[in-house]
Amino acid sequence: MSIHYNVADGIARMVIDRPERKGALDADMRVAMVEYVEAAAVDDAVRVLVIEGTQGNFCSGADLGQFSGETIASSRQRMRRGGLRLARAIWEMEKPVVASVGGPAIGLGWAIALVCDQIVVARSARFAFTQANISLVPDCGAAYMLVRHLGLLRAKSLLFSGRMVGAQEAFDLGLASDLVDDDALADHVAALAQRLAAGPTFALGMTKHLLHQALGPSLADFLELETMIAPQLRFTEDFKEGTSAFREKRKPQFKGY
Secondary structure (H helix, E strand, O other): OEEEEEEEEEEEEEEEHHHHHOOOOHHHHHHHHHHHHHHHHHOOOOOEEEEOOOOOOEOOOOOOOOOOOOHHHHHHHHHOOOOHHHHHHHHHHOEEEEEEOOOOOHHHHHHHHHHOOOOEOOOEEEEEEOOHHHHOOOOOHHHHHHHHHHHHHHHHHHHOHHHHHHHHHHHHHHOOOOOEOOHHHHHHHHHHHHHHOOOHHHHHHHHHHHHHOOOOHHHHHHHHHHHHHHHHHOOHHHHHHHHHHHHHOOOOOOOOO
C-alpha cells in the first residue's frame, strides 16, 4: 500500500507515497484514501486533514492500466467506489482539508486538490486535466469545480485544451490559496494546519457547509451525472487511440467516435 496515514496533535496527514509513478493512484489506493478520509471525519482526535505527496510529487492521476477488461457497468461501480466517493468525502467532511501540492497534480490529482478547502502550492507545482488528450471527460468533480472557480468559458478552454497550468498561473486564477517556494512548502502547510487545528472545528465545518450550499446544485448530484457519462468514453475508438498514443509518446489521430 502506498497511502500512509497518521494523526498527531489534531492533524491527520494522508500521504500519497508512490514516487516511481509520480503519485499515480491505482484502484486500491483510491479506496484506501476514501477510508482514511471517512475515518478522519468521525475521529474526534482529528481537527484538520492534510493531503500531500512525496519526493516532489503530488498525484499524476489515475493509473491508466486499471481500465482493461471493464464494462460500462463495472466502470461505473469502480468510479462510485473510488474516485467519486473520495471527492465527495473530502468535500463533505465537516473539518478543514488542506492540499499540499508540490510537483504534478494531473487529472484525478488536480481534482483531489480542488475539492480541498485550502490548496497550498509550491512553485514546482503544475496542473492539468488531460482527459481530452485520450478522449475521456474530466471526472471527480473537475468540471463542477472549474466552472465555479473560473466561469464557463475559461473552464471550457482549459478542459478542451488539456494544457498544463503552472503554479503562478493557478494562483493568479484563484485555483490555489497560497503560493510558496518549494523549500517553504512543508513549514507553511504545518503552520496552516496547526492554526486550523486550534480553531473552532465545528464552526469551521458549518461555515464550509454554508459556502458549499451557496454554490448551487450539490456536488453529489453532479458526481452521479458523471457516472452516467464518463464510463461510456472508455469504449470508444478515440479512447483506444488516445491511450495508445500516450504509451507510444506520439500525437493521437482521433476519428471522432
